[in-house]
Amino acid sequence: MTESDRALVDRFADALAAERGAARNTLLAYRSDLAAAAEVVGDLGLAGAAELGRLAPAWAELSPATLARRSAALRRFYGFLADEGLRSDDPSAALPRPRTVRPLPRVLEPDEVDAMFREAEDRAASGEPLRLRNLALLELLYGSGLRATELVSLPARALARPEPFLILSGKGGKERLVPISDRARVAVARWRETLPKGAVWLFPGGKAHVSRVRLFQLVRAMAAEAGIAPERISPHVLRHAFATHLLANGADLRVLQALLGHADIATTQIYTHVDSKRLVELVNRVHPLAGGALAKASTSA
Structure with missing residues (x-):
């Protein structure tokens, strides 16, 4: 990558961090994808449609997900250059656009x-x-839909106050309110009684907190004890179950988006597939034309 490109990528990364609160790993991923593109097209800042057109054959062996991610990074990069007046055009229309299915x-x-x-x-x-720890972990994973990293990194003081919620800093540093059920609070309180005085983490492990890998192992072990195939279970599957079962019981997608901490409602909409039957029944039951409801309403008016 040229020195001029490095300067542009630095400005781009700084903007992502400042304006969108992009996490360090996200910024590293953008830098890696842009560096990979520079190996093919040469000078990123000066590349036009012809140069970007070389990416499709050069990246033909990449998985659709990787290709989509790299193209998205480049689109955002060139959009930034255009918005900042660093380029008079945006050549990203020439980028490969793989069809990906979520x-x-x-x-x-x-x-x-x-x-x-x-x-x-x-x-x-x-x-x-x-065993008290495992129950507390399970209650918080399924009862609140926490991400694995959010869960294992909870401080020891978490849930020590009577409020029925937590304020978490999730992806990109975005804060959200997470409701905590009474049963989860009881489970955590029982576990907290076993912690040594001065504990830093709610779920300590080794020199810090329980790792994500260890959490994964614990969840699979609990599944096996319940007679469920361990390969079907992970902390993220329990987060999916939290979302799926809330939706199945009438939760609004926007509420679900807030609870899960999704920046984009499109990410949340994937859960609508799991209970399509309920959604169809809902339309048939409450739509104005269902069962002559519209006619009845007109008559009563």
């Missing part, structure tokens, strides 16, 4: 979640600290 989330049935909770509660009844 994979549907793996889904747990409510009775499977119930089985995991029954087993975790039975084992926690012994009062064994690690």
Whole structure:
């Protein structure tokens, strides 16, 4: 990458960090994708449609997801240059646009979640600290839809106050309100009683907090104990279950978006596939034309 390109990429990254609160890993990913493009087209700042047209054959062996990500990084980069007056044109129309299909989330049935909770509660009844910890983890994963990183990095003081919610700083530093159920609060309180004084993390492990990898292992172990195939379960699958089951019971998509911390409602809309039958029934039941409801309303008026 040329020195001039490096300067442009630095300005682009600074803008993403300042205006959109992009996380460090996100910025590193953008830099990596732009560097990969520079290897093919040469000078990114001066590249036109002809140069960008070389990317499609050069990246033909990439997975659709990787190709889509790299193209998106370049589109945003050139959009930034145009907005800042650093280019008079935007050549990104020449970028490859792979067709990608967002994979549907793996889904747990409510009775499977119930089985995991029954087993975790039975084992926690012994009062064994690690069993109390596991139940608290499960309550927060499924009961609040926390991301794995958000969960394992909770400070020891989390949920120590009576408010029925947490204020979390999620992806990109964006804050959101996360409701905490009474049963989750009870489970966390029982676990907190076992923590040593001066504990920094709610779920300590080693020299810091429990790692995401360890959380993954714990969740799979709890699934196996409940008779569920471990390969079907992960912390993220429980987050999907939280969203899926809320939607199935009438939650609004916008509310769900806020609870999950999604920046874009399109990300949340993927959950509508899991309960299409309920959505059809909802339309048939409450639409003005359903069952002559419109005519009845006119008559009563």
